[in-house]
Amino acid sequence: xxxxxxxxxxxxxxxxxxxxxxxxxxxxxxxxxxxxxxxxxxxxxxxxxxxxxxxxxxxxxxxxxxxxxxxxxxxxxxxxxxxxxxxxxxxxxxxxxxxxxxxxxxxxxxxxxxxxxxxxxxxxxxxxxxxxxxxxxxxxxxxxxxxxxxxxxxxxxxxxxxxxxxxxxxxxxxxxxxxxxxxxxxxxxxxxxxxxxxxxxxxxxxxxxxxxxxxxxxxxxxxxxxxxxxxxxxxxxxxxxxxxxxxxxxxxx
Numbered sequence: 001x002x003x004x005x006x007x008x009x010x011x012x013x014x015x016x017x018x019x020x021x022x023x024x025x026x027x028x029x030x031x032x033x034x035x036x037x038x039x040x041x042x043x044x045x046x047x048x049x050x051x052x053x054x055x056x057x058x059x060x061x062x063x064x065x066x067x068x069x070x071x072x073x074x075x076x077x078x079x080x081x082x083x084x085x086x087x088x089x090x091x092x093x094x095x096x097x098x099x100x101x102x103x104x105x106x107x108x109x110x111x112x113x114x115x116x117x118x119x120x121x122x123x124x125x126x127x128x129x130x131x132x133x134x135x136x137x138x139x140x141x142x143x144x145x146x147x148x149x150x151x152x153x154x155x156x157x158x159x160x161x162x163x164x165x166x167x168x169x170x171x172x173x174x175x176x177x178x179x180x181x182x183x184x185x186x187x188x189x190x191x192x193x194x195x196x197x198x199x200x201x202x203x204x205x206x207x208x209x210x211x212x213x214x215x216x217x218x219x220x221x222x223x224x225x226x227x228x229x230x231x232x233x234x235x236x237x238x239x240x241x242x243x244x245x246x247x248x249x250x251x252x253x
Contacts, residue, residue, distance in 0.1 A: 003170035005035050007233075008098055011240040014180040018187075018245055024082065025248060026091035034095035056109050059207045071100045072196060075247050082251035093247075098240045105202055105236045107212035108165040116158050120148045161216060168220045172228050181234045182241050195246040202239045206232065 012028040019025060057067040074097035081090035103109050121137055139145035153160055190198055211227045218224060 002036070003166060003173065004099055004102055005032055006170065006173050007102055007236060007240065008032060008035065008095065010178050011098065011237050011244070014182065014237060014241045015244050017180055018182065018241070019248060024251075025244065026087050026094055030087065030091035031095045031098075034092045035099070057104050057203070058115070059110055059203055067100060067104050068196060068199065071097055071104065071199065071243070074100060075195060075243055075250075078244070078247040079250040082247060094244055097243055097247075101199065101239050101243055102236055104199070105206050105232075105239055106166065106169070107206060107209070107215075107232070108162045110207065110212065120151060120158065156216070164220070165212060165215050168215075168225070169228055169233070172225055173233060176229065178234060178237055180241065181238045182245075186238070186242060187245070190242055190246055191249070195243055198242055199239060202235055205235055 008031055009028055012031065015025065058064045074093050078090055078093035078097060081087075081093055137145065137148040139148050151157055186198070209227055209231055211224060211232060214221075214227070215224045
């Protein structure tokens, strides 16, 4: 089971503590149906760069709002599905909104990976429409080709480091229990300020952890694992639970 599925399971249990009637929200089995091959990552494998969700965000750029806009859209659709009691659509929107939130709060998606990828490939991700174009960089000559692919796939390469960090996060969660960190004040803030403000604050806290920079220096060290376990994962879970809860409350209006 991957990190997204583990996080969804825990978040769904935490949500149960906040809602009166579990029937108001899809069960975890239906939510997980839209992960894996039926989730955003499955779209990337099946049809690279064709209608592919692009879950990267640069917290240093105030105008980089595409991921946040995507999350807001999913939550709006989740609200509408809950209003009409369409649990199939609600499960889809719950799963895909959670996936976007998790990616958005994962430090490996903050490092200007999107910019670096486009710099190495020489074209935007939307123009790489085949598996080969997405995974093999063609340089100006043989030497340039080798150099760019090593920067992408090699030891401490752009993408290999990204993958190893996410694998470490998933491994850290195995066998651990996480208590809900959602407070009454969180629910008040959510009602007064809306989910987007809550997400942006979570993003700021994750950036302040500076854990990806530490990981790039030390690899998967005890310090990195401790930050991920004690700070990052609880923050991500809190953000997912509050997102789902916001749609539930909005559907009751």
